[in-house]
Amino acid sequence: MIDSFAWLVPLPVVLPLIGAGLTLIGSRDDRFQRVVSLTVLGLVLAASAAMLVLSHTRGTLAVAVGGWPPPMGIALVVDRLSALMLVTSTLVTAGVVLYAIGQGRSSDDETDAGSPLPIFHPTLMVLIAGVSTTFVSGDLFHVYVGFEMLLVASFVLLTLGGSVDRVRAGVNYVFVSLLSSLVFLLAIALVYAATGTVTLAHLAGRLDALPEGTRTTLHLLLLLGFAIKAAVFPMSGWLPDSYPTAPAPVTAVFAGLLTKVGVYAIIRTQTLLFPGDRLDTLLMIAAAATMVVGILGAIAQDDIKRMLSFTLVSHIGYMLFGVATHTQIGLSAALFYTIHHIVVQTTLFLVTGLVEWRGGSTSLSELGGLARTAPVIAVLFFVPAMNLAGIPPFSGFLGKVGLMQAGVEVGSPVAYTLVGVSALTSLLTLYAISRVWGRAFWRRPVSAPGALERVLGSGASAGGGVGDAPGIGAAPTPRVTGEDDQPTGAIDTGVDDLSLRTVPRGMIAPAALLVVVSVALTLVAGPLYEVTDAAAASLWERTPYVDTVLQLERAGVVAP
Amino acid sequence: MILPLTIGVLVTAGVYLLTRRSMVRAVFGIGLLSHAANLLILTAGVTSFREEPIAGRVDPALAADPLPQAFVLTAIVITLAVMVLMLTMAVIGHDDDLRRAPEVGETPDS
Numbered sequence: 001m002i003d004s005f006a007w008l009v010p011l012p013v014v015l016p017l018i019g020a021g022l023t024l025i026g027s028r029d030d031r032f033q034r035v036v037s038l039t040v041l042g043l044v045l046a047a048s049a050a051m052l053v054l055s056h057t058r059g060t061l062a063v064a065v066g067g068w069p070p071p072m073g074i075a076l077v078v079d080r081l082s083a084l085m086l087v088t089s090t091l092v093t094a095g096v097v098l099y100a101i102g103q104g105r106s107s108d109d110e111t112d113a114g115s116p117l118p119i120f121h122p123t124l125m126v127l128i129a130g131v132s133t134t135f136v137s138g139d140l141f142h143v144y145v146g147f148e149m150l151l152v153a154s155f156v157l158l159t160l161g162g163s164v165d166r167v168r169a170g171v172n173y174v175f176v177s178l179l180s181s182l183v184f185l186l187a188i189a190l191v192y193a194a195t196g197t198v199t200l201a202h203l204a205g206r207l208d209a210l211p212e213g214t215r216t217t218l219h220l221l222l223l224l225g226f227a228i229k230a231a232v233f234p235m236s237g238w239l240p241d242s243y244p245t246a247p248a249p250v251t252a253v254f255a256g257l258l259t260k261v262g263v264y265a266i267i268r269t270q271t272l273l274f275p276g277d278r279l280d281t282l283l284m285i286a287a288a289a290t291m292v293v294g295i296l297g298a299i300a301q302d303d304i305k306r307m308l309s310f311t312l313v314s315h316i317g318y319m320l321f322g323v324a325t326h327t328q329i330g331l332s333a334a335l336f337y338t339i340h341h342i343v344v345q346t347t348l349f350l351v352t353g354l355v356e357w358r359g360g361s362t363s364l365s366e367l368g369g370l371a372r373t374a375p376v377i378a379v380l381f382f383v384p385a386m387n388l389a390g391i392p393p394f395s396g397f398l399g400k401v402g403l404m405q406a407g408v409e410v411g412s413p414v415a416y417t418l419v420g421v422s423a424l425t426s427l428l429t430l431y432a433i434s435r436v437w438g439r440a441f442w443r444r445p446v447s448a449p450g451a452l453e454r455v456l457g458s459g460a461s462a463g464g465g466v467g468d469a470p471g472i473g474a475a476p477t478p479r480v481t482g483e484d485d486q487p488t489g490a491i492d493t494g495v496d497d498l499s500l501r502t503v504p505r506g507m508i509a510p511a512a513l514l515v516v517v518s519v520a521l522t523l524v525a526g527p528l529y530e531v532t533d534a535a536a537a538s539l540w541e542r543t544p545y546v547d548t549v550l551q552l553e554r555a556g557v558v559a560p
Numbered sequence: 561m562i563l564p565l566t567i568g569v570l571v572t573a574g575v576y577l578l579t580r581r582s583m584v585r586a587v588f589g590i591g592l593l594s595h596a597a598n599l600l601i602l603t604a605g606v607t608s609f610r611e612e613p614i615a616g617r618v619d620p621a622l623a624a625d626p627l628p629q630a631f632v633l634t635a636i637v638i639t640l641a642v643m644v645l646m647l648t649m650a651v652i653g654h655d656d657d658l659r660r661a662p663e664v665g666e667t668p669d670s
Binding site: 167189198 | 601652
């Protein structure tokens with residue numbers, strides 16, 4: 001449906017880019033950057049929310065960029081799926097930006113690992129623009145450009161400060177991302193060669209007409225490219241190695257958004273481009289493997305951030321499961337679960353940042369007694385953690401029930417296995433979470449000289465505790481990634497000094513806000529499921545999306 | 561036939577370089593692979609020489625397909641930017657080049 005509200009569609013891309021320019025120009029002024037970032041995110045959130053309402057009540061929105069209709073130009077399309085993803089991602093990012101602002105500049109040293117480096121805000125804005133681009137784009141090549149935007153921004157964010165640890169983690173990430181982009185680019189070339197178009201709406205019809213072998217090849221290539229980005233099992237090894245080294249706000253944004261962009265692309269591929277069920281069994285097997293391998297990795301971790309990274313991988317399997325069931329109820333549950341997971345995983349990473357700030361470490365062997373010394377953080381961790389594990393009545397439980405229902409409805413042996421595997425994964429998640437809870441929060445405080453030294457050594461800065469800035473190169477390099485993290489210098493001091501560290505309210509409030517949002521998902525689960533049901537129905541139907549673009553094409557006037 | 565062969569050689573060399581331990585070589589590997597991808601996109605259009613695709617000046621039947629060229633242009637720019645970034649990382653993280661930084665303890669002297 002083309003109507004007077006189509007001008008809203010480009011806003012989620014344009015506004016962050018303007019914001020990026022402004023924050024870059026005003027990079028000397030902290031306050032200016034903050035105001036611009038928050039204003040932009042607020043406006044994008046409002047636009048996205050408006051588009052969610054419009055796309056739900058009045059139908060898909062579309063606009064031709066620059067007045068060039070689709071065969072020549074690029075169409076931006078927002079249907080319920082896009083709008084849902086936009087709203088969720090913007091909301092979560094706003095929370096993270098507030099958190100980063102609350103964290104403040106952790107020391108005067110600008111190379112310090114604290115988040116509000118001058119380039120943090122502009123880069124984050126570009127990242128948001130890239131994420132939004134992939135969500136609203138109706139053109140396969142434009143999706144690739146969106147991917148590249150968010151990837152390049154993420155490269156910079158991941159290596160903030162340029163310390164050896166981060167660059168090493170960043171190198172892996174960069175290579176894997178680039179390879180996945182290359183696969184995607186190859187797929188685009190072949191798709192164009194086979195069909196003569198890259199407009200998604202046109203592809204929907206033309207791909208159906210291709211010979212079986214060609215179509216499956218294209219399908220597999222696209223899925224491969226997206227699956228690497230989404231960290232689906234055989235291609236998931238890069239994620240837990242690259243995410244945990246970054247500052248807490250960065251990891252939180254990555255965990256919430258980047259893999260979900262891959263999931264979004266997979267959903268589009270499966271519904272709009274290749275609606276047949278040829279590869280569903282393959283996807284189900286990949287989903288099961290992702291869940292199991294991810295969660296087994298999570299159990300073995302000593303570091304909370306690494307543990308969370310593995311649960312992130314594991315739970316991607318749930319979303320894949322929902323898509324692979326090829327039913328409306330399954331896809332609807334997958335969408336619900338994606339939204340739930342974006343919020344919860346981001347929240348957990350932010351709270352882990354609080355833990356690190358408070359306890360000076362994220363290693364389970366060094367933490368202890370936080371439930372008594374920091375009850376607020378304990379509550380903030382407990383609620384989303386239980387939500388992640390899928391304890392009723394939280395939204396994680398509702399999502400999982402929907403997925404299992406879909407699995408039972410399919411009724412094939414693989415689907416039943418997958419239902420069992422997802423239940424098992426849920427229990428193992430609970431185990432991994434309770435392990436963290438038991439050691440970091442309930443245990444008696446341990447004397448942790450390593451942690452203390454880490455805090456003191458980095459000039460009590462610990463911007464997210466990582467504090468391995470080049471400026472303090474003489475201090476023992478704090479390592480947050482290793483499981484073999486032994487306290488090196490045994491200073492004989494108690495933990496009293498550590499317990500004096502208070503967490504700024506500006507960090508707790510945004511984390512608490514996101515916790516509230518994650519709980520609120522449970523309360524609005526009914527209406528939300530209504531929207532995702534409708535979204536899933538129109539996704540399988542395909543015509544609302546395709547018709548909107550074709551209508552745009554007919555109505556479109558080529559610009560002079 | 562020349563184009564597919566070139567693509568094949570580029571991919572082979574790119575994959576070989578990617579498996580090297582040195583970061584700079586791996587970056588070059590990525591570069592070669594992306595060239596291969598670009599050539600592949602070009603083959604998606606017509607590869608023989610055609611007129612420039614400008615509306616109103618050239619008969620569309622004789623004009624080249626502008627879309628693959630636009631794709632390649634975009635892809636080249638992106639690849640260039642990313643390669644510069646990666647080479648920078650190769651310089652910053654030069655400990656990662658061929659040598660492995662020690663797991664525990666001090667950072668190796670630069």
